[in-house]
Amino acid sequence: MTATEPRTTATAPAKAGKPAHRDGNVLRWLAAYTASMIGDSVYFAALSWAATRSGDATQTGLVLAVGAVPRAVLMLGGGVVADRFGPRRVVIGSDAARCVVILALAAALWVSTPAVWLLVVAALLFGVVDALFLPAVGALPPRLTAPGELARVQGMRGLAQRVATVTAAPAGGAAVALGGPATGFAVAGALFALSLPLLLAVKVRELPADDRAGTTESPRRQLLSGLRYVRGHKVLAPLMVVIAVTEMGFSGPGNVGMVLLADERGWGAGGMGWVVSGFGAGAGLAALFVAVRGRVRRAGAVLSWTALPGAAALAALAFVPSVAWAVLAALLVGLLLGLGGALGGALGGALVQTVTEPAYMGRVMSVASLLTLGVPPLCYPLTGVAIGTWGVGPVFVAGAVVTGAGALVGLRRLRGAEPAR
Numbered sequence: 001m002t003a004t005e006p007r008t009t010a011t012a013p014a015k016a017g018k019p020a021h022r023d024g025n026v027l028r029w030l031a032a033y034t035a036s037m038i039g040d041s042v043y044f045a046a047l048s049w050a051a052t053r054s055g056d057a058t059q060t061g062l063v064l065a066v067g068a069v070p071r072a073v074l075m076l077g078g079g080v081v082a083d084r085f086g087p088r089r090v091v092i093g094s095d096a097a098r099c100v101v102i103l104a105l106a107a108a109l110w111v112s113t114p115a116v117w118l119l120v121v122a123a124l125l126f127g128v129v130d131a132l133f134l135p136a137v138g139a140l141p142p143r144l145t146a147p148g149e150l151a152r153v154q155g156m157r158g159l160a161q162r163v164a165t166v167t168a169a170p171a172g173g174a175a176v177a178l179g180g181p182a183t184g185f186a187v188a189g190a191l192f193a194l195s196l197p198l199l200l201a202v203k204v205r206e207l208p209a210d211d212r213a214g215t216t217e218s219p220r221r222q223l224l225s226g227l228r229y230v231r232g233h234k235v236l237a238p239l240m241v242v243i244a245v246t247e248m249g250f251s252g253p254g255n256v257g258m259v260l261l262a263d264e265r266g267w268g269a270g271g272m273g274w275v276v277s278g279f280g281a282g283a284g285l286a287a288l289f290v291a292v293r294g295r296v297r298r299a300g301a302v303l304s305w306t307a308l309p310g311a312a313a314l315a316a317l318a319f320v321p322s323v324a325w326a327v328l329a330a331l332l333v334g335l336l337l338g339l340g341g342a343l344g345g346a347l348g349g350a351l352v353q354t355v356t357e358p359a360y361m362g363r364v365m366s367v368a369s370l371l372t373l374g375v376p377p378l379c380y381p382l383t384g385v386a387i388g389t390w391g392v393g394p395v396f397v398a399g400a401v402v403t404g405a406g407a408l409v410g411l412r413r414l415r416g417a418e419p420a421r
Helices: 024-054 057-066 068-085 087-111 116-139 147-200 209-216 219-232 236-265 268-293 299-319 323-337 346-355 358-374 376-390 392-413
Strands: none
Touching: 024 057, 024 087, 024 116, 024 147, 057 068, 057 116, 068 087, 068 116, 068 219, 068 358, 087 116, 087 147, 087 358, 116 358, 147 268, 147 346, 219 236, 219 358, 236 268, 236 299, 236 323, 236 346, 236 358, 236 376, 236 392, 268 323, 268 346, 299 323, 299 346, 299 392, 346 358, 358 376, 376 392
């Protein structure tokens, strides 16, 4: 097996100038990605329920947290693997591996009661595979469409994520209610299986010989060269700072803080659900805007300027008088931060992909994935301690200040940056 994408499956993905939303190749990838994301969410719902039935609160927390460790530790290595063997091959292999692991877990639970050790092993394996899948799936769009369509593709991807979020909760809940965790895992495995034939039908652009030269380096040297590439890039270096800082500022208040805020105000689970839906609706509108418009001029300035009022809306969440006002503030946070670095910002993603040389795409996406999915959850315990010490309001304000600081970095360093035509 060579260290590059095989020539027989790496043909030109689309005719020049063909819009991404009319490109069957892009739509097949998007359908596969959506099925995989729904499968992800159903898997986590089934895992949560199985963990609560198999142990106490401490063991449940262990099961839910253990999968995040290999994902964070191995994420950068996953980018090396994507660049070395081709993102299409890695995405197909990792999705197949997830399908096998989850279906095997479902079969085991159908013939026995859930055991903590079995759930821990499955969560660890899933985390390892996720560390390969996430950088590779992020590196695929530039190999599917023209650079000028990447912003549109990122918007379409953002919409797919919101569709997955909305549909996965009832699907996972219904599956678990009808047949227990085993049925939930079986549904997740079936969704991963559904994505495989779609991925196999996706064609990707082959890299020129010059872009494949670096794949002959050792994995360690390839990883270090990727990190040096990001650090020395005039757009990627500040953009990664903006993505990391804005995501860090939002993540603690938006996840841990919202639960504690709803409890403090007496909004209950229903009220918190409405606020979380506000976040999702706002982020979905941001993704829809980018998907419809396609290219946004001066994207670096746009994502930075919109993050400032987004940060103000985040701070206001802790002081609004009712659930209705909280939903409105959350909608603004989702809309304004959803364009940039936090909440999977479409403009930030398009910028990353259009300014990155193809040979480094997997490693660059692994850095972006680590900063948005790997590192922020590590701050959740600190957020809980801070709220317990100082209260909800100061922590939301601190998160807004951090988010605003990321926006200021963007205004200083990214004002002229925009996706390629």
